[in-house]
Amino acid sequence: VYLVNNDVPPGPQRYEGHRAIWMQQIDLAAFKPVGPRRVLIDGGVVPAKNPIWIEGPHLYRRDDWYYLSDAEGGTGPQHSQVVLRSREVWGPYLPYAGNPILTQRDLPDDRPLPITNAGHADLVEGPDGSWWAVFLASRNYQQRHYNTGRETYLLPVQSQDGWPVILPAGQAIPYALKAPSWMQGDASQAPSTGNFVDRDGFDAPTLRSGWLQVRVPKQPWADLSLRPGALAVHPLPENLDTLGNPAFLGRRQQHLRFQASTGMTPPTAGVAAGLAAFQNEDYWYFLGVRSLGRDRVAIFLEGRDGSGVTRTLASREAPAPTSLRLKIAADQGRYAFAFDTGDGRGWQSLAGEVDGTVLSTERAGGFVGALLGPFARDERALRSK
Secondary structure, eight states: OEEEEEEOOSSOOOSTTOOEEEEEEEETTTTEEEEEEEEEEESOSSGGGOOOOOEEEEEEEETTEEEEEEEESOSSTTOEEEEEEESSTTOOOEEOTTOOSEESTTSOTTOSSOEEEEEEEEEEEOTTSOEEEEEEEEEOBTTTBOSSOSEEEEEEOEEETTEEESSOTTOOOOSOOOOOGGGOSOOOSOOOSSSOOOOOOOOSSSOOTTOEESSOOSSOOEESSSSTTSOEEOOBSOOTTOSSOOEEEEEEOOOSEEEEEEEEOOOOTTEEEEEEEEEETTEEEEEEEEEEETTEEEEEEEEEESSSOOEEEEEEEEEOOSSEEEEEEEETTEEEEEEEOSSSSOOEEEEEEEEGGGGSHHHHOSSSOOEEEEEEEEOHHHHHO
């Protein structure tokens, strides 16, 4: 049993992103490394070209060959997957002449509906003996932006002269393809790809696994027992810009074009509540409602764009309704925020053509994508200050 990982090279780093793949044997009984730790790859498959971020190694044995597959090029438009092989587990490992075995960097940037940043592949064998690759990639808009984070893809693996090839050079990753034969059958879970509608009636004793919280809660604030068939969010003083745990429950944005809406009762005095679109504490939007007293409410849109300042982008007063609906809609980099107070006028726009690139990895950093969901903030402590 061996541990393979990336680390700094054994000698001086010749350039930014210069890394090496190391290997060491593992004693499973003692669960600790034993013996020498050695370098299998220094730099990448063509060291003279100064390849960056060789990482994510996987080692396979098949037909008396040891195959070493790695991500290379950094998690961006130059990302790729490469493969090397050796007759001996410790090498030397020689690269496949047709590397990379997966990339999208050789395709035009302005192609329609691009899937980019492809790499970090793992190879798996199905029950029928067929081989498949699961890997990470992103769906971009405006060439470089993506709000849906890094996503998991599946493609068949072909053998080319004894080498595994995921996708020939110059070929685009398809949005849909025929599933493996051993995966045929009725769906047993909620859809996670393609076009779908998903509604949560909050009628189960616990939250669905798709709901996420930001960091670790210090106290319970998401309550399904107060009103069966509804979610009660007990407000906390933490805003979305906190490094703590705000009372925000998020679901991953899964589409470039989507609508997310909720029905809610207006919050009590001193509380703001509504829907948030959240990437991190410095990049988010909050479509909220607060009481103004005298049977009036304010419906507002706040946001942060990395400047360190929370700005109110739009606001509207309305008679206090007994219930209302809020909606966030997006078309790639354009977001729109609307409300319906139940007065018969239906959806009313609060703000349209709002800059959605604020929630993209290109702007906000990270690879996790944006979250959408309910948020409640206790503003009484803020007012007292």
